Amino acid sequence: MSGLDDLDRAILNAAQEDLPLTHRPFAALAGRLGIGEAEVLARLHRMKQAGIITRFGPFFDAAAMGGAFCLCAMAVPRADFETVLTKVNAMPEVAHNYERAHRLNMWFVLATETPEGIEAAAEAIERETGLTVHRFPKLQEFYIGFRVAA
Amino acid sequence: MKLDRTDRDIVAALQGGLPLVAAPYAQVAAELGMDEAALIDRLKAMKARGIIRRIAAAPNHYRLGMVANGMTVWDVDDAQVAELGALVGALPFVTHCYERPRALPDWPYNLFAMVHGSNRDEVEEKRARIADLLGGACRAHDILYSTRILKKTGLRLRRKG
Known part of the structure; x- marks a missing residue:
């Protein structure tokens, strides 16, 4: 369905590993796959244009920068969903937002520069929408090596 | 900061x-x-310093055919959640696994494990394997399928003067 060939898939799997901090980092990635740097770049560019790659770059850890992440959820009435969505997505602190099939139907991640920023953002959303924002901060993380086999 | x-x-x-x-x-x-x-x-x-975890591609797993995305949630005995969470997190098909606070009475679940698959049957089969692993330490569980990506931007700093 994604229109990817085997080489695209190999590149995408390799591109989920850490890119080296060198002058020609994509040449290193290409070398591991036995192909040319220009081919890797052209295919990565195409996959990004096609929306198969959402983003290519550093994964920042807000907590390590002194900031914070918090998973939040709201029960949004069906009729108000798009209005609430516009308000929630307008907040720069909202990093990801997913609709889920449940009474709690809107699940988003707040990423802020300080732990206090989470409360401020959650309270701002509650004020704007009149809905309760349930906060689910992580207490323990059991796995972080997120990779998708292409 | x-x-x-x-x-x-x-x-x-x-x-x-x-x-x-x-x-x-x-x-x-x-x-x-x-x-x-x-x-x-x-x-x-x-x-x-851990500020950058890695420099890499973030794929859109929907576009890769991983269209079923289930957030499995579990009410696990507090005394066992650390030990069992580590086992669930180590399963090869679990991509994120966290202990989070409950929001009683609405939300009794304290262990969250994200599971992806090309269809819901595949996700349900993986969910059943987690249920087996947790056994009697789990009092209740649910699964929340994502039906739409509403936003995905990653971290954004507000610019300061």
């Missing part, structure tokens, strides 16, 4: 992503008015 002004500028320049060009660090360094070696040293230091 444990970042100095230069680090902040670097994070701001890269939060939208790294350019897909042969010498991406040189290009970003030029935009920031730094030299490439100085930028690379800064990025290495941010990695060592």
